[in-house]
Amino acid sequence: MHSARIRLLDLWASHPRFALALRAACAAAIAWSLVRFIPGAQDYPYYAPFGAIIATTSTLAGSVRESMQAVGAIVVGGTIAWLVDLVTGDTAPLTVGIVVALSVCAAGWRPLGVMGGWAPTAAVFTLIIGHGEAFFIGAYGGLTLYGAAVGILINVMAPPLPLAPARSAVGHTRHVLASQLRELGDLMVAYELPTLEQWHRDHSELRRARAQMRDAVLRAQESLTGNARARRHRQALRKLTEEADALDRVALLVADVSDLVLRSHGAPGDPTGQTTLADSVREPIARAMHRVADALDAYADGADTDPDLKAADEELTELLHFQARETHEQLVVNSVVLSLRRALDTFA
Incomplete structure (x- = not known):
C-alpha cells in the first residue's frame, strides 16, 4: 500500500x-x-x-x-x-x-x-x-x-507548482546538448564535415529546447509568488535554475566549438591562407567531445559525475599537449580545448 x-x-x-x-x-x-x-x-x-x-x-x-x-x-x-x-x-x-x-x-x-x-x-x-x-x-x-x-x-x-515540467525541460536540453556534441565528434572522424550553415540548419532542436527550458524555469520561478508550498521547494528550484543557466552557457561554448571545427579560419599573417584541422588531430578532438558529452549525460541530482569529469579532464589535458603541424592549427586546437574545458568546468 x-x-x-x-x-x-x-x-x-x-x-x-x-x-x-x-x-x-x-x-x-x-x-x-x-x-x-x-x-x-x-x-x-x-x-x-x-x-x-x-x-x-x-x-x-x-x-x-x-x-x-x-x-x-x-x-x-x-x-x-x-x-x-x-x-x-x-x-x-x-x-x-x-x-x-x-x-x-x-x-x-x-x-x-x-x-x-x-x-x-x-x-x-x-x-x-x-x-x-x-x-x-x-x-x-x-x-x-x-x-x-x-x-x-x-x-x-491549491496553487500550482510547475517544478516537474521545468525539471523535464532542463533534462531534455541537457540530453540534446550532449547528443549534438557527441554527433559532432562522430562527424570529425567518420564523415566529411558539413558546413557551419548546414550544421545549424539541421540542428535547430537545441534552440527550441533552450527556449522551452527558459520558459518552463521562468514559470516555476513565478510560482513562488504567493505560494507557500512552492517556498518549501525553493532550494530545488534554485538548483534547477542554476543548472538551466549553466546549460545556456555550455550551449554557447558548444556553438563556439562547432564554429572552430566547421568553419575555415584565416591563417594569422596570411590573409589568403585557411586553417584546417589535420586528420591526426581530429580523432583526439572527437574523443574529447565524447568525454564532455558523457559528463553532461551523467550530470543529475545525486549522480556521481566524478569518473566522467576525470575522464574528460584527462582527454582534454592530452589534447592540450598535442603538437600540431603549424602554429595557426595549434591555435585552433587550443581554442577547442579552452571551450570544452570551460564547458566541463560549468558542471565540475
Whole structure:
C-alpha cells in the first residue's frame, strides 16, 4: 500500500496536467453553479466557466495577470465592435471585416500581453451575438472576470507548482546538448564535415529546447509568488535554475566549438591562407567531445559525475599537449580545448 501511494504521488508530481485539469474542472463547476445568483447573468452564464478556465491554466501570479489581460482584451475588442456598429448600423461583411481588422491590430497592444488574441473573438461576439450592444460588453467581460475570480481563488487554495515540467525541460536540453556534441565528434572522424550553415540548419532542436527550458524555469520561478508550498521547494528550484543557466552557457561554448571545427579560419599573417584541422588531430578532438558529452549525460541530482569529469579532464589535458603541424592549427586546437574545458568546468 505504501509503495503504491508513493508511485501515485510520483505520477501526480511528474504529470501536473492532472492537477491542472482538476483545478479547472472545480473552478468551472463552481462558477457555473453560482452564476445563476448574479442578476442579469441568465442570458450569458457560459462566460463564467470560461473565465474560470482562463484563470486556472497558469501559476498563481500568472492567473491574476492573464485574467486581467483577458478581460482587458474582451473590453477592447467589444468596444471596437460597439463603435463600428454605431457608425455602420449593420453586420454587413464589410462591417465584420473592419471590426476584425481593427481588433487584430489592437490585439498586439502590449498591456494585453499573451491574452491579446481574445480581442478579435470578443469583437466578433459583440457584433454578431450581442448585436453591437454595450450591455453585451459588460456581460461578457463582467462574467468572465467573475469566473476568473473563482479560478484565482481555487489557485490560492491549491496553487500550482510547475517544478516537474521545468525539471523535464532542463533534462531534455541537457540530453540534446550532449547528443549534438557527441554527433559532432562522430562527424570529425567518420564523415566529411558539413558546413557551419548546414550544421545549424539541421540542428535547430537545441534552440527550441533552450527556449522551452527558459520558459518552463521562468514559470516555476513565478510560482513562488504567493505560494507557500512552492517556498518549501525553493532550494530545488534554485538548483534547477542554476543548472538551466549553466546549460545556456555550455550551449554557447558548444556553438563556439562547432564554429572552430566547421568553419575555415584565416591563417594569422596570411590573409589568403585557411586553417584546417589535420586528420591526426581530429580523432583526439572527437574523443574529447565524447568525454564532455558523457559528463553532461551523467550530470543529475545525486549522480556521481566524478569518473566522467576525470575522464574528460584527462582527454582534454592530452589534447592540450598535442603538437600540431603549424602554429595557426595549434591555435585552433587550443581554442577547442579552452571551450570544452570551460564547458566541463560549468558542471565540475
